[in-house]
Amino acid sequence: MSGASLALAPAGDTAEPVLRAEHLAKEFSGVRVLSDVSLDIRAGEIHAVIGENGAGKSTLMRLLSGYLKPSEGALFMDGAPVDFHAPADAQAAGIALVHQEILLADALTVTENIFIGREIARFGRLDERAMREAAAAQLAEIGCKVSPTALVRDISLANRQLVQIAKALLGTRRVVIFDEPTAVLTHDEVDPLLDIIVELKQRGVAILYISHRLDEVERLADRVTVLRDGRMVGTYDAQGLTPHRMASLMVGREFASLYPARQDPARLAGGDAAPALEIENAHVPGFVREVSLTLHKGEILGLAGMIGAGRTELFEGLLGLRPASFGAVRLHGELAAFRSPAHAAELGIGYLTEDRKGKGLLLEERLAPNLTLAALDRVHPAAGLDLAREAQLLDRAVASYDIRLRSREAKAGQLSGGNQQKLLLAKVMLNEPSVLIIDEPTRGIDIANKSQIYAFIHALVREGRSCIVISSEMQELIGLCDRILVMRAGRINGELAGEAMTESNVALCATSSATNENISGRTSDG
Amino acid sequence: AEKKTIAVSIPAADHGWTAGVVYHANAAAKEINKAFPDLEVIVKTSPSASAQVSAIEDLSATRKLDALVILPHSSEELTTPVKTIKEKGSFITVVDRGLNDPNIQDLYVAGDNIAVGFNTAKFLVEKMGGKGNLVVLRGIPTVIDDERIKGFQDGIKGSDLKILDIQYANWNSDEAFKLMQDYLAKYPQIDAVWANDDDMLLGVLEAIKQSGRKDIKFALGGNGMKEIIEKVMAGDAMTPVETPYPPSMIKTAIYLTAAHFAGHAPVRGSLKLDAPLITKANAAEYHFPDSPF
Amino acid sequence: MADLAAAPPRAQHGWSIGWGDAGPFLALAALVLIGFLINPDFLSANNIANVVTRSAFIGIIAIGATFVISSGGLDLSVGSMAAFITGVMILVMNWAAPSVGTAAIPLGMAVALVTGIACGLLNGTIVTIGRIEPFIATLGTMGIFRALITYMTDGGTVAIDRSLRDAYRPVYFGDVLGVPIPILVSLAVALVAAYVLYRTRYGRRCVAVGANEDVARYSGISVARVRTMAFVIQGACVAIAAICYVPRLGAATPTTGLLWELQVITAVVIGGTALRGGRGRVWGTVAGAVILEFIANLMVLSDFVSEYLVAAVQGVIIIIAMLIQRMSKR
Amino acid sequence: MADLAAAPPRAQHGWSIGWGDAGPFLALAALVLIGFLINPDFLSANNIANVVTRSAFIGIIAIGATFVISSGGLDLSVGSMAAFITGVMILVMNWAAPSVGTAAIPLGMAVALVTGIACGLLNGTIVTIGRIEPFIATLGTMGIFRALITYMTDGGTVAIDRSLRDAYRPVYFGDVLGVPIPILVSLAVALVAAYVLYRTRYGRRCVAVGANEDVARYSGISVARVRTMAFVIQGACVAIAAICYVPRLGAATPTTGLLWELQVITAVVIGGTALRGGRGRVWGTVAGAVILEFIANLMVLSDFVSEYLVAAVQGVIIIIAMLIQRMSKR
């Protein structure tokens, strides 16, 4: 085993673990996705679980929290065997799970969602105020500014994730399981959350933590369990386990560098490349004001900002997905107005949504129809479907995006989160857009595949396409982009290029009310 | 003189017979409104008993009704509401289905549902020599349906006519067509069919025609639908007779009520329309080529 | 920029009716105005009282349907259930009247309530334990209830015993301080329902189940129990409506309650409850029921619609009412 | 990746019927078996032909409804639309017959098709542009169509001209190589529909819209256009059904098509299409329509059900058929 050189964590040297799993296995209709996994979590410990997309992490977490029943193996709490028939049983035992996919009811308010199933009532009458205040307090604690009476459908994805975390944290908890809690959060939301997790640990809560952001794992974890292809690679002491080493353990070979080589700096400095997309004076009521930007041909333009900066809404407005007004929009120098996403796609704009579950994929549908849904006219030039061609395209997508699947007839919802993201990317690319707008390209993607996606984006621009990347991961933007625009509260608050693209500059622009000029000045200083 | 209002409340046109009622009521209203400037006849249709109760409530709440001509959806449900109108001083004409309390009505114009069944049965008993196999199609479970069936059963009592089967076909020609197909599949020997309404008879005839079966000697209906009367006039072998239950009774009732106001003598009492057998000889009397029914 | 960072707080639904929920009331107001213009008698106290009293039946049943629909179900059987309950109730009262006199009335009411709850339980069980689409399950029980009443009445009518009729009459025709009793009953039902839906755990869970079944299940709610309970509430409401209904028509026939289900669902939807679940509006439902009854009333009071076209005009008005309701939300 | 090859390839749905979709066919088989045990005449060629022929109308309309429902809509107006189209068609044919003779028949058919498409377009437009819940929108147009036919016929019956009757009769009563024409027509419609739903871009979009409107929108699909188109297909199917229907009784009456909508939706759901959209099963729908007609037939052919209780037994059988269908899926 590749981890032989590392100290395997000695098991059971401290107190009896709160939760222990022995030889867990799980099959979905005969397909084994998890076999012989044993691990334990102790009170006051953060135990990280890492692995590639589809390694079985989420499945394992669902087994531990009663959402799924294991095909084999047993669970023990405080040494005694337990058998959870439903999530409610596990919750009653003090185990809470923060799902990787957002699991909230859109039509209900934040408070209602947090208290579903355990409403506070006095003499049979709901105590709205108590619930609202408790929700507000919990939200404040994890640094979420959303109103407790807002409808979940109206709040951003990142805030939904925070609400979900608040929901899991509320009440007495002995074990809290976080499945990629930070995937949809930006730098500024991550920090308070990690602080909370550490605090929970200090209070003696046992914590299981899954993330593809290995720096977070390094920062938090006491022990790390690595999964590969549904099997245990091993459990390691986190001490001295670098992100690089973790990545190697995950993929089972030596892992090279994450970001591809930079673009030709000469071209960028010149700045005379033809504009591919120009937006003048965009207004999206409630979200975006007076935004103008230019994307050049062959450029990767980053868009940074905190939650609620309005980046998503800007482009949803551009594509006609929500009401918006524009001074002018020019595509390759010609005036254009996109009436609908269909029209935009026709003109060569591709948009990859940040909400893959709600807006990206048909979870109940098989993979091939999902892949071709946005490009039906292109894939099937005649009205009749060309299923052979479609199968070919799926094969090609599976190969070039490294989508891990057990069966080609699987439903999209049965893919692991990361693999869904890859399928979504393949879907958008099928239209061969000349301008690609990617909202959170690597959300939930493991480190090895991230570099693949980056390489892919680079290949795109090398072909003369242009790309806008919206991302909450600053490092990703810095590593990937030629230029970064930072948005704050619906406006562009700064532009960074070249050497000025540092984490501290991005963070400064995203939070301070510094004006564009200030930042520009800073840029030229740098 | 002051203008008198006559309100007419009838079921909505939901099958052939009620459609005929609506047609004749509208025709009467138009004619009377034109002929007698002092009278105003307003016609309101209702799709159900409770809607009919609502409708007469509404009419009496918003204007003074000098007379109400009503063809009740059902007797039980409308008795009390009509009584309330009566107590406000309106002249009440009841058509077709009697109310539970006969004291309410000033004038009663009705067909004889029992006779529709009974006379048809008697005809069959006679023509078939008192024996044979019958199948029967009944309508929607209501009093009318019940009375016709009862009359029919009384009519065959004492003979060897046997009812093989009796099922609801909701006074709907489609359902009757299907039901007759199924009867034909089920019973190898059927001597006669009775559908207690002509709408259903149309479906029955079509099914018999399709099956090509020769064992069925008679297929009879009831109500006096134009198409069936025409058959009788033409001397059709399978449908040689018909029993009338003319929807035009509503027109008669409206005219009589109008006469109460326009004429010089009060009109009261009850008028029971017979349901004699219509045969080739007298069919022309019952044939109204312009009526939709 | 804190204003952008957090979504604006929404008005809590509940006792106070927020602007977003004013749609059905605006539609109602528009209708009343049009009615008045067409025929000033429309606004006579007498007419208004009649119409509102009549809307009580559909209203009470529709309040029950608000629970079923907001929990993500649908009940097509309410009309025939009403007929069935009415039939059972009358038979029981008539059977008891000779021995216990007018005490038969409360007995009948109790039996009606029990029958209603049992019918609701049957529907709920088929839907939740049998896991059958509510549309089909209740279409099935619709046939069952309708057949049972036909069977019980031998295809005819069961009328309430004459000796009970006068004692029972006030339940529909009586009033308290000038307010007709059915209106009071339906207000009481609406108040209780609004309390249950907006102010109790059960109500919260009911809406949660309709909003997202998975979320509810994963939050430890017994989805089956909540759904079944909604059908039981529906059954109880049908029973209450039937209890008020009996004195009006004095009989149960196989055609009693025919097509009420469509009216009930229409009232609920016009009232602002989402047909796919997750949102229930008790007061909106009440307004919806009144709207439907007003439309029918208007058809009778206006003279320029051919009798043949009444259904068409009603259809158009319903669509327009729905448009007004929708528009006020944007 | 390695176990990709190991996974058994599942049958594509579409032309070949996979096991997971066998539910309605199993239910049908069970019903036929029970029917045979109760009355061997049940399986006589004649009876089977009659029943299957009869199921053609509901079947054809239900095939259209499969599109509407799988795209997330619902159409309650199909029954009265059928009556309306029948009425228009007969009036046109009767008007044309004196001048053009039997050429009036194809003319009438063409007019029927155009009328059907127009009616579907109306429904679709109200739902998509008016953004009104399909349930309410089509409840409204249901009233409208029904009123129009009543108005056109003065509330009565319009019968097809005698001179055309015999020429038109074979469309219902004729056969090709022993197979009744309505069966052939509905098979043809089903084949085309299955092709459109499973093998064309439109079919993909239709199901996608029903599965998740947002995903469809973000994928560049015009949701309104796809939905409207589904209603138009529904309208065309109703017209085709009407064209086959006219020669059967040769008349349009106010009861034509009454309550067909419920049968249609039941057939679709028994066939395995999800009522909340996102999943359509054309062949299942066909089986569902046949099941319904067989149940009615069985009621008449068996001797032990009181005429009063037929509806109850039918309700129970429908629920059981649905259970069989559900069970085979687990």
Ligand SMILES: Nc1ncnc2c1ncn2[C@@H]1O[C@H](COP(=O)(O)OP(=O)(O)OP(=O)(O)O)[C@@H](O)[C@H]1O
């Ligand atoms: N309901 C299901 N039915 C069939 N297969 C499933 C189902 N859920 C998960 N799988 C399969 O199990 C495997 C493990 O999935 P899981 O979601 O646990 O991965 P993961 O490690 O969480 O990946 P990621 O990092 O992408 O979230 C995947 O191959 C997935 O396709």
Ligand SMILES: Nc1ncnc2c1ncn2[C@@H]1O[C@H](COP(=O)(O)OP(=O)(O)OP(=O)(O)O)[C@@H](O)[C@H]1O
């Ligand atoms: N319908 C709405 N009504 C009111 N406020 C809303 C509504 N929808 C979203 N918001 C708020 O508007 C802000 C902007 O949304 P959002 O977070 O999606 O922008 P973003 O810049 O794309 O963020 P992210 O970085 O997460 O992509 C959020 O704070 C959100 O709470």
Ligand SMILES: [Mg+2]
């Ligand atoms: Mg996962």
Ligand SMILES: [Mg+2]
């Ligand atoms: Mg965003």
